[in-house]
């Protein structure tokens with residue numbers, strides 16, 4: 001300890017989420033989408049095509065439509081993804097105590113990863129643990145955060161010890177927390193079925209990450225093992241199996257599906273089945289009450305609150321469904337704060 005009571009050796013923690021626009025106005029949404037959709041790990045086209053196609057055509061067309069949806073999401077505290085991230089940072093800092101310095105950054109827009117890393121450098125931490133807030137590794141999410149961190153730290157004269165938590169698909173604290181939130185909803189009323197809806201990615205991204213060709217988008221993902229540890233599809237199946245086990249669900253009581261596909265004229269297939277197609281078939285099968293989880297996200301955002309909580313609910317009711325309920329995300333729930341602190345201490 002120094003004279004101010006600060007421990008002389010402190011560990012830096014960098015929590016990172018994806019990013020969000022500064023405001024729900026079209027120019028800010030355009031700036032955000034321009035940064036996001038020109039990332040080569042998100043849109044894996046040659047840069048010479050990606051930049052003119054997305055900055056010149058896709059983003060200008062998409063930004064006003066996305067801005068309308070962001071306006072529905074926006075709160076007095078701004079974007080939920082941002083304020084939940086800041087709440088989590090403060091609570092994890094309190095849980096870990098003065099031996100740690102916890103910073104928070106976004107991969108796209110603000111607060112930037114660069115600023116967050118500078119805070120850790122200023123605090124003279126002896127090592128840095130990076131936790132991208134994506135339970136299942138994907139090159140487009142976790143991989144992109146890792147690349148950005150390495151790009152920034154790689155330019156520092158003194159490069160500290162640094163480690164990454166690349167996946168927490170099967171982390172017992174993560175699973176227990178989501179299962180507890182699900183059980184709380186199940187205690188309120190009966191549900192016929194549970195949907196685990198994950199953010200989709202193009203099938204091509206899964207195949208590119210396949211270890212020695214192990215993953216072929218078939219039964220390969222039905223068990224989680226050393227060959228598919230970082231396969232996004234296998235991780236989504238594993239999280240679902242563990243959540244189902246924790247909540248006492250039999251395999252026929254739940255479905256795993258994928259949402260948020262970016263429609264393109266190239267019609268490249270994304271991971272299937274698509275959540276919107278699956279849920280429209282539920283009522284005809286006698287499934288009238290559905291509890292929906294979005295376990296690819298640890299904070300509520302556009303893709304949970306609006307897409308699953310509102311758009312899917314509307315589609316389900318139009319198809320003859322009676323009750324659709326989204327399980328809220330982990331946000332800065334006390335159990336989740338404890339689970340994050342435990343992951344950091346173990347890292």
Ligand SMILES: C=CC1=C(C)c2cc3[nH]c(cc4nc(cc5[nH]c(cc1n2)c(C)c5CCC(=O)O)C(CCC(=O)O)=C4C)c(C)c3C=C
Nearest residue numbers: 018019020042066081138140141199201262296301302303
């Ligand atoms: C869970 C991790 C995520 C993966 C994997 C991911 C892949 C991915 N996303 C797009 C395109 C869009 N995603 C958008 C929003 C969005 N995506 C994630 C997370 C993952 N994306 C989050 C947390 C959010 C919400 C941000 C918020 O502010 O609330 C959007 C923007 C919204 C819209 O215009 O619809 C796009 C676009 C691709 C193409 C992709 C993989 C290739």
Ligand SMILES: [Fe+2]
Nearest residue numbers: 018199260303
């Ligand atoms: Fe996304």
Ligand SMILES: [Fe+2]
Nearest residue numbers: 215221231234
């Ligand atoms: Fe796989």
